[in-house]
Amino acid sequence: MRLTVVGGGSTYTPELVDGLARLRDTLPVDELVLMDPATDRLELIGNLSRRILTRHGHHARVLTTPDLDKAVDGADAVLLQLRVGGQAAREQDETWPLTCGCVGQETTGAGGLAKALRTVPVVLDIADRVRRANPGAWIVDFTNPVGIVTRALLQAGHKAVGLCNVAIGLQRKFAALLGVPPASVHLDHVGLNHLTWETAVRLNGPDGEDVLPRLLAAHGDTIAADLRLPRALLDRLGVVPSYYLRYYYAHDEVVRELRTRPSRAAEVAAMERELLTLYADPALDTKPDLLARRGGAYYSEAAVDLAAALLTGTGSPYQVVNTHNNGTLPFLPDDAVIEVPATVTGTGPTPLPVAPVSPLYAGLMADVTAYEHLALEAALHGGRDRVFQALLAHPLIGQYEYADTLTDQLIAHNREHLAWA
Structure with missing residues (x-):
């Protein structure tokens, strides 16, 4: 089996490789191809990946290349984890929206739109x-904004799933609490990418006992602190x-905080x-603890489970993915991309039935779905x-004066990435 990472x-990447090494019985990869135009970083990551696999006794070959066509040739699955414009573009996404008093963030609001405009054309070219x-x-697709990027891929007829x-992360956190x-914790997870709610926490499958009330009663303070929201709000919701x-x-x-x-x-x-300094150490053959602070915790387990289900029919029976709505949430268009639990097989994901969604959440989902369409x-x-x-x-902007100003700023800061600008 050949897995390519763009x-x-x-x-x-070492987080992913660590998961591939530990979970090799779930996803037996023979070749791992790492593709990136940044050849200096690529060789560094490639060498560390080989050391991690060797430490675990995994015999997969690790190939590195800056050539996309060479990388995807013969691939059974292609994982997208790219950032068009790098951290410099992200810095801009998080900064200029604040001039209008709007959140500066890389996946939502004006910054999220900028990232989508830079990313969608690149991803569609890769997919073709x-x-x-x-x-x-x-x-x-693990590339943000996942919902919009996955919708672009599906709309173009590609065999794609968003992750x-x-x-x-919440499943692991709740299980520990x-x-x-x-594996015994099943989430009634509903919404859009980066706009989701856990409406139930069930034990032993989607029909199991809902322990969310017990979880909130016993651990509400801990959960609220992690979310940086008031405990009273969780209790009310x-x-x-x-x-x-x-x-x-x-x-x-x-x-106010961002400013x-x-x-x-x-x-x-x-x-x-x-991290790159640590990765350069030829003695390092594990992912360093610092990587957990980088973000993407448990990404490897999720990616391995999803790829295994798509390619081999193994993996977890229920997985939370981004895929077409197709009537799952009746208040959204069928071609909207939603994030819900699904059964995943070689033919793709099939969302599980979702309980009726409160208007408190459905209204915001509908608003953001309309934004994602636009x-x-x-893009x-x-x-x-x-x-x-x-x-x-x-919904985070919504005023014409702000929209006008932010439009000009978005184009000015991203002109080199926008073919039409």
């Missing part, structure tokens, strides 16, 4: 080349929102420099008016 020079090389290959680590194995909901539920508070501290991009860039139109066809419309539609 963006293989990412500091995330994957399809030419091997029409049967699956594309697993995020939020759900698996409950003192049970992670009776659900656990994704930590990304803080951008909506505490927008002005977040903006007074270094950007997350600056923190990550410093962390990456330290964002994808802007595919360009034009200032399309960018303006997407920003005006976004």
Whole structure:
């Protein structure tokens, strides 16, 4: 089995390789191809990947190349984990929206739209080349904004599934609080990528006992602290929102914080420099503890499970993925991309039935789905008016003066990545 990682020079990659090594019985990879145009980082990551696999007695070959067509040739699955513009573009995404008093963040709001506009054309070109090389290959998208990117891939007819680590992170956290194995915890996880709620936490499968009320009663303070939301809010809602909901539920508070501290991009860039120094040590053959602070915790387990289900029919029976709605949430269009538990087989994911969703959450999902539609139109066809419309539609912006100003700033900061600008 041949697995290709586009963006293989990412500091995330050792997390993935560690999972492939530990879970080789779940996903028996023979060749791991790391592709990245940054050849200096690529060789560094490639060598560490070989050492990690060797430490675990895994005999997969690790190949590195800056040539995309060579990398995807013969691939059974292609994992996308790229960042167009690098951390420098992320720094901008997190900064210029603050001038209008709007959240600066790389996956939502104006910054998220900028990332989508840079990323969608690049990903679609990659996917076209994957399809030419091997029409049967699956594309697993871990590239943000996952919902919009996955929608672009599916709309273009690609065999694609979107993946995020939020759900698996919460599953592991809840399992630890409950003192049970992670596999016994099933989440009623509903929403869009980075806009989700846990409406139930069930033991032993999707029909098991809902222990969310017990979990909140016993551990609400811990959960609230992790989300940086008030415990009283969780008690009133009776659900656990994704930590990304803080951008909506505490927008002005977040903006004040962002204006007074270094950007997350600056923190990550410093962390990456330290990680790359560690990776260069020829004695290092494990992923360093610092990597957990980089983000993407449990990404490897989620990716291995998903690839195994798509390619071999093994892996966890239920997985949280990003895929077409197709009537799962009746208040959203069928071609919307939602993030819900699904059964995954070689033919792709099939969402599990979802209980009726409260208007408190359904309304916000519908608003953001409409924004994502407009964002994808802007990414595919360009034009200032399309960018303006997407920003005006976004619940975190919504005022025409802000949308006008942010449109001009987005184009100015991203002109080199926008073919139409």
